[in-house]
Amino acid sequence: MKCFERVVLAHIQDSIPDTLDPLQYAYRHNRSTSDAVAAALHYSLSHLENKDSYIRMLFVDYSSAFNTVIPHKLTHKLSTLGLHPTLCDWLLDFLTGRPQSVRISNRTSASITTYIGTPQGCVLSPILYTLFTHDCVASHKDNIILKFADDTAVIGRITGGDEAAYRREVTRLVSWCDDNNLILNTDKTKELIVDMRKERRPHRPLFIRELEVERVSSFKYLGVHISEDLTWSLNTKQLVRKAQQRLYFLRRLRRFGMSPVILSNFYNCVIESLLTSCITVWYSSLTVMDRKCLQRVVKTAEKITNSPLHSLQNIYNHRVQRKAASIIKDPTHPQHGLFKPLPSGRRYRSMMCKTSRLKNSFFPTAIRVLNQK
The missing domain is CATH 3.30.70 (Alpha-Beta Plaits)
Known part of the structure; x- marks a missing residue:
């Protein structure tokens, strides 16, 4: 199915x-x-x-x-959007009268029939x-x-x-x-x-x-x-706290004799992915102290893995360029219009910013990074 x-x-x-x-x-x-x-x-x-x-x-x-x-409201909206009536009828039949039960080991609950909702785990549920x-x-x-x-x-x-x-x-x-x-x-x-x-x-x-x-x-x-003050100290504090908890497992893996390759892979999957989540949004607005706190986690992980790791600054620079390039190539992106090329075609028009809050946010920073290439 x-x-x-x-x-x-x-x-x-x-x-x-x-x-x-x-x-x-x-x-x-x-x-x-x-x-x-x-x-x-x-x-x-x-x-x-x-x-x-x-x-x-x-x-x-x-x-x-x-x-x-x-389902009836959904299919009505889909019909208004121009989907074929046959497809709308199929979706209505697909979503209504669905039997559901719960199975735990070898025991199954009584079945009930649902007539509303989109099934969890269904391929079509997100887009519907x-x-x-x-x-x-x-x-x-x-x-x-x-x-x-x-x-x-x-x-x-x-x-x-x-x-x-x-x-x-x-x-x-x-x-x-x-x-x-x-x-x-x-x-x-x-x-x-x-x-x-x-x-x-x-x-x-x-x-x-x-x-x-x-x-x-x-x-x-x-x-x-x-x-409420649009600073990132609280976000940094929460990231560092969670990262330090995960460093414990990295230390345990080292005590078990895991190789540096396995330790580095664990760091990349479990710790670096945490530290760099939405990094393009907040990193350029961090205070010096917040950046040091985050980088200290990376330095600690380097000592544990005994191998060099990417600095957060390098990861940020790479992701800003990649994200900006993807937005520029996508004319349907809501923020595509913020990247306005100058007549030369090689640079982009800088945003007028009165405050450092806006200047250090993602879009003005991304334009500066692209213009410096």
Whole structure:
């Protein structure tokens, strides 16, 4: 069945335009969590360049999002997008009346039949969910709705204290969830306010269905800790803590007499992958102390493995160039337009940045790196 699902998946991908729902970063070619986080930060930092401005970021949590998709609504949306009626009918039959049971060893539970949801582990489930939510978009130019599968962030760019558009956007999102049977979990939905103004005024709380949304000083978004001051000390601290825990296993492997090759492979797979997750987003904005803390982990691993390891600076430089090149080659990427070639065709137009926060973020830094080649 999975082989046939892959055939259907390829057909759906060929039938849907690449420009559909550009701010959905999951399950798409040349998109990743680092793209989504970099976009969220760029939209925020660019707005903070303006006078009397601040950001409200709402991180929405859905309860069992994939399990609440209504097949009839899904196929109606697919038909509206232009998919063939026969395919829509097949998908409706595929998603409804599915028997499910649980097996543990040689025991199997009683079977139940499900009529809603997209099956977990199904080849088609990811793309069906993203197509189901493609119409969840911002209605006002000052608001951004970023999506990575069911991880949704609403970014309200506030100027002069006028939050009306942002609050209407949240109300509209709640109504959209009700219309599409998505259960918005208010208890796990959090709000982060980024306000760099010298004279800060108290911010009115946000309510969803008469419940106050908890305001937090930091939030872990797609694996990256974003703080209300947009610094990266907390993210660095968490990375170092986890890396030091994993160094313990590296030491144990050395005591077991593993070769340097095996130790290096373990480091690359388990520790380096942790330290470099979304590194293009945050590394250029780190303080000197934070960089030293991270590099100290690498130095410790070098002593344990008794072999040279790549520095984080070199990894960062390589990944910035690779990521920038992939965005430039992809005209459907939401941030493709930020890389504007000069008439010479050899360099790119630098971004105007008033603050070091924006200057050290990914996109301005990537342009500088490309221009220095």
